[in-house]
Amino acid sequence: MIELNDIVVSYRTERGSINAVDGVNLEIPDGCIVGIAGESGCGKSTLMRAIYGDILSPMSLSSGTIEYGFNDRNGEPVTSENVRNEWFRTLSYIPQSSMNSMNPVIRIREQFIDFPGTDPNKKRVLEQVREYIGKLGLPVEALDSFPHQLSGGMRQRMMIALATFFQPNLIIADEPTTALDVVVQKEILLLLMELQEQMGNTILIVSHDMGVHYQVTHKMLIMYAAKAAEYGDSDSVFDEPLHPYTKMLIGSLPTIGEDRARHGIPGSPPSLWGDLQGCRFAERCPLATGLCRSQEPPLVEHKPGHFAACHFAGADLPDTGGAGWQ
Amino acid sequence: MAVILKTVGLNKVYRLGSFFRAKRIQALDNVNITVESDRPVIIAVVGESGSGKTTLAKTLLRLEVPTSGSAVVYDKEVAGAGSRPSRREFLKSIQPIFQNPFEAFSRYRNVDAYLHETAIRVAGLSAPDARDAVAHALSSVGLEYNDVVGKYTNQFSGGELQRISVARALIPEPSLIVADEPVSMIDASRRMIIINLFRKLRDEEGRSFLYITHDLATAYYISDFIAVMKKGQVVEFGKAQAVMSDPQHEYTRLLLNSIPTTRQRWRPRNVAPATLN
Ligand SMILES: Nc1ncnc2c1ncn2[C@@H]1O[C@H](COP(=O)(O)OP(=O)(O)O)[C@@H](O)[C@H]1O
Ligand SMILES: Nc1ncnc2c1ncn2[C@@H]1O[C@H](COP(=O)(O)OP(=O)(O)O)[C@@H](O)[C@H]1O
Ligand SMILES: [Mg+2]
Ligand SMILES: [Mg+2]
Numbered sequence: 255m256i257e258l259n260d261i262v263v264s265y266r267t268e269r270g271s272i273n274a275v276d277g278v279n280l281e282i283p284d285g286c287i288v289g290i291a292g293e294s295g296c297g298k299s300t301l302m303r304a305i306y307g308d309i310l311s312p313m314s315l316s317s318g319t320i321e322y323g324f325n326d327r328n329g330e331p332v333t334s335e336n337v338r339n340e341w342f343r344t345l346s347y348i349p350q351s352s353m354n355s356m357n358p359v360i361r362i363r364e365q366f367i368d369f370p371g372t373d374p375n376k377k378r379v380l381e382q383v384r385e386y387i388g389k390l391g392l393p394v395e396a397l398d399s400f401p402h403q404l405s406g407g408m409r410q411r412m413m414i415a416l417a418t419f420f421q422p423n424l425i426i427a428d429e430p431t432t433a434l435d436v437v438v439q440k441e442i443l444l445l446l447m448e449l450q451e452q453m454g455n456t457i458l459i460v461s462h463d464m465g466v467h468y469q470v471t472h473k474m475l476i477m478y479a480a481k482a483a484e485y486g487d488s489d490s491v492f493d494e495p496l497h498p499y500t501k502m503l504i505g506s507l508p509t510i511g512e513d514r515a516r517h518g519i520p521g522s523p524p525s526l527w528g529d530l531q532g533c534r535f536a537e538r539c540p541l542a543t544g545l546c547r548s549q550e551p552p553l554v555e556h557k558p559g560h561f562a563a564c565h566f567a568g569a570d571l572p573d574t575g576g577a578g579w580q
Numbered sequence: 581m582a583v584i585l586k587t588v589g590l591n592k593v594y595r596l597g598s599f600f601r602a603k604r605i606q607a608l609d610n611v612n613i614t615v616e617s618d619r620p621v622i623i624a625v626v627g628e629s630g631s632g633k634t635t636l637a638k639t640l641l642r643l644e645v646p647t648s649g650s651a652v653v654y655d656k657e658v659a660g661a662g663s664r665p666s667r668r669e670f671l672k673s674i675q676p677i678f679q680n681p682f683e684a685f686s687r688y689r690n691v692d693a694y695l696h697e698t699a700i701r702v703a704g705l706s707a708p709d710a711r712d713a714v715a716h717a718l719s720s721v722g723l724e725y726n727d728v729v730g731k732y733t734n735q736f737s738g739g740e741l742q743r744i745s746v747a748r749a750l751i752p753e754p755s756l757i758v759a760d761e762p763v764s765m766i767d768a769s770r771r772m773i774i775i776n777l778f779r780k781l782r783d784e785e786g787r788s789f790l791y792i793t794h795d796l797a798t799a800y801y802i803s804d805f806i807a808v809m810k811k812g813q814v815v816e817f818g819k820a821q822a823v824m825s826d827p828q829h830e831y832t833r834l835l836l837n838s839i840p841t842t843r844q845r846w847r848p849r850n851v852a853p854a855t856l857n
Contacts, residue, residue, distance in 0.1 A: 502769070519769040
């Protein structure tokens, strides 16, 4: 189990400091795919980088702790202090565009061999890599290419191969398919799901596409303005969302074959620089009352394993004219 | 019935590299589509990246010259060898909206300067009339003149800025608005505000749209007609409802099957060990 204990992640800027992740408490059981959703700027990538241990100035983990619940190669518990030594070993990262995280001047096969501490017998490692690529159903020739010679989709598949080669306990994927066409996206997500099933490890996947989350995840975390708004099993979150923001997020999606009017969520999240009193969603929430504007709702377990931070969790939203429009 | 859009044998070949080692890219490959209607319509163009959607848009906007073939918009030939309207007359009938609203406006100018410029230069209005036209266009997209005037791009969200782009396009009262991926940079939670706006402008102000997107769900939601493109070709074209509910081309079926919906899973998920109690 991975535990986030009230973590605050800040950026130091000229104007002062902002908390891009502001007191997140979470227990992530082993062996599941957890989806992270929310508007851009709500802190998804910041949270992922903090968990990955990629904490460089101006970013800092200003309070709270992360417990990984697994050990490093020497049998010592992985902590925020030593997590960087574990990159690509017990935890790995798949970014939106692998172009930026692969070394552009070395061939794909060398990127595998370059791992710190890999078996010094390069030939043997390369044999293992070839075998692994074949097992994933990927073309072995791609190993001999430079990153820019591959299509975006093939590069992303190679990145997944890199990220899973050592069977890490945790994989963090930040919008891994956002830049790809839907056909390629589906193939890549299916590959990732299959690998997770085989390895039984934990994957955190960020996406702004609720459809992707529905297809892939076991659990969902909905973030809003640096906070966790809702967390629970995906079935429960999709079938009976508790937070008005989650309801509106799911309800704003059109679906092919359904002729119901859809509405976006008007307004914007509050500035993290401002005075953040009460519930951060209150300004855009159809249910908000004086209580919401003055008191911040804590993240509370409303049903077994299903948490929401809302004074009116589970309450129905007013009808927004969802009748047919055609 | 008016011919809202008709392309005849539209081809566009880009040549890259030197004269001797030129590489041909057939960005549009014999595109033939006809949309006739008495009412304004929304025509969606969908397809994978590189399929030629933007090239089609640019050809209609006269930003690219087709290698061969022609295009007619509202009974006027806009591309091809035939006689063409003057640039100003052209811009009064077709207006673009681009993908990235932050690139459409300079950071160093007030955004309303662009709206006034369009009103005076393209719509040919006097200064007082221009102000009214700008205010009217902004109210059509749900914004107040006084909330926009004098502000810079960094004072707006992407969604607001895209609404201002739509307002700018409305000022010359064009018959057709060509919108190339207008919501792909906008947060999912706010996309529907723009999409619903297109429908309102079609129904209440009589504007037609060419809506270019790779998002089939929003295309289904607002469009009357849909063209599915692949490698420069329109592989399927027809009424949106018909194409989406009974796709004829294998590629359209593949696209539809690849959309991650929140209705039906691609495959049963394994149960995570930890969630087994
Ligand atoms: N390097 C940085 N310096 C200052 N602020 C930053 C930096 N990176 C991100 N932020 C701010 O932190 C917040 C969260 O950003 P991010 O985690 O990237 O959000 P998301 O991934 O959900 O879009 C945003 O308000 C963003 O402006
Ligand atoms: N100015 C250009 N010069 C050369 N090739 C181009 C140019 N613009 C587009 N292309 C090529 O034409 C094809 C179609 O591109 P485009 O119309 O932009 O597709 P889409 O908008 O569907 O992604 C692509 O192969 C693209 O690389
Ligand atoms: Mg991000
Ligand atoms: Mg394009």
